[in-house]
Amino acid sequence: MREFQSGKRIIVRTLILILITIHFTSCDGQVSEKSTNRGVEGEVTTEPLILKKNTFFTQIHNNLNGMVREFVRTMYQDKKGNYWFGTNGNGIIRYDGQTLEKITIEASHQWVSVREIVEDEAGNVWFGTSDGLVKYDGEKFTKFSEKEGLQDEEIWGLTVDVNGLIWVGTIGGVSHFDGERFTPFSLPDLMVENPQHMLSDKLVKEFLQDKNGTMWLLTDGNGIFKYVDGEFTHLTSKNGLTDNNTADILEDKQGNIWIGTFYGGVSKFDGNSFTNFTKEGIIDGIETYNFCEDSQGNIWFSAENYGVYRYDGIEFTQFTKEDGLANDGVQSIFEDKKGHLWFGTWEGISLYDGQKIMNANEKEPWTK
Numbered sequence: 001m002r003e004f005q006s007g008k009r010i011i012v013r014t015l016i017l018i019l020i021t022i023h024f025t026s027c028d029g030q031v032s033e034k035s036t037n038r039g040v041e042g043e044v045t046t047e048p049l050i051l052k053k054n055t056f057f058t059q060i061h062n063n064l065n066g067m068v069r070e071f072v073r074t075m076y077q078d079k080k081g082n083y084w085f086g087t088n089g090n091g092i093i094r095y096d097g098q099t100l101e102k103i104t105i106e107a108s109h110q111w112v113s114v115r116e117i118v119e120d121e122a123g124n125v126w127f128g129t130s131d132g133l134v135k136y137d138g139e140k141f142t143k144f145s146e147k148e149g150l151q152d153e154e155i156w157g158l159t160v161d162v163n164g165l166i167w168v169g170t171i172g173g174v175s176h177f178d179g180e181r182f183t184p185f186s187l188p189d190l191m192v193e194n195p196q197h198m199l200s201d202k203l204v205k206e207f208l209q210d211k212n213g214t215m216w217l218l219t220d221g222n223g224i225f226k227y228v229d230g231e232f233t234h235l236t237s238k239n240g241l242t243d244n245n246t247a248d249i250l251e252d253k254q255g256n257i258w259i260g261t262f263y264g265g266v267s268k269f270d271g272n273s274f275t276n277f278t279k280e281g282i283i284d285g286i287e288t289y290n291f292c293e294d295s296q297g298n299i300w301f302s303a304e305n306y307g308v309y310r311y312d313g314i315e316f317t318q319f320t321k322e323d324g325l326a327n328d329g330v331q332s333i334f335e336d337k338k339g340h341l342w343f344g345t346w347e348g349i350s351l352y353d354g355q356k357i358m359n360a361n362e363k364e365p366w367t368k
Helices: 008-019
Strands: 032-038 046-047 071-079 085-087 092-095 098-107 112-119 127-128 132-135 141-144 155-160 166-170 173-179 182-185 203-207 217-220 224-228 231-235 246-251 257-261 266-269 274-276 289-292 299-303 308-313 316-319 330-335 341-345 348-352 356-359
Touching: 071 112, 071 341, 085 127, 098 141, 112 155, 127 155, 127 166, 132 155, 166 203, 182 356, 217 246, 246 289, 246 299, 257 299, 289 330, 299 330
Parallel strands: 032 098, 071 330, 155 203
Antiparallel strands: 032 046, 071 085, 085 092, 085 112, 092 098, 112 127, 127 132, 132 141, 155 166, 166 173, 173 182, 203 217, 217 224, 224 231, 246 257, 257 266, 257 289, 266 274, 289 299, 299 308, 308 316, 330 341, 341 348, 348 356
16 A cells, blocks of 8 residues: 555555654664764755654564654665665665765655665665655755756656666656756557546656567556657556556566556566456455566565465465464565665565575664
């Protein structure tokens, strides 16, 4: 159950947003910690980190020493080895090997969600947030918002293509960013019958550029557009998709395209045909996302309230609370350079070392 939901889930989300505005109080840490307020121009002031242990959900596993009040939405380890955690409401958290640090970017509101983290060839780390696009160049953080030309500051999709061009998906539309200016990118005026938009009919919430150079754009309720050489192809439930409300996408090492949806489960496209593992009864759960291909070639993804699945090329293996997960609602999956799999759940961060799933701080004490 992600933030990107409708109906009664929005009521729950509203309650959560109210709760996370409560002021923090202190708690003890296991590693060096600090809170860093970085302005738009990169100005830095460091203050003592003030934390509160209690969160909206009981934290069975670690929550980065109290910095995560809800869940970690996305995780990334950059070329220098820094760990980055994008939270759902608590901004950016970084671990550089010595310090666990909360980065506070100057924002128009207190609640900041970080939905995407990508790195370009030059080593700049980019963050797609609910309050604009943020760039970290190794020394300072710079934020880009509507005044710099961004169509909307509510970002969901973000990627860097093979030419270094940044694609940004907002509720106001898609933009290209070359590092200097934003240029709107328009999709075809095609719409499925009775679309179920959750946020915006202009939103692209996920991007994937495959090995052939084709860009896949996952829309909000309008299926998928494939774009290459100026031409678009529209994929919908009428020509292969099981659900027009697509949630996530991955290309594996064999060139297969994996597609997760909100209401139709998970599918694999081999270039010719789609196979839907949910409809075939192979996996449970209609809401699937968080694809991750590990260093061994296994495909991992989460099925909301059904834990995570691993596909080894032959069969699927399901992992749930009974196998060590803190919670069966997994919101992010990430493999670090050690080959460990991290799972951000509603009740803390779990880690898989290839043998068992455990509380992340059993392998990484700095997360306490």
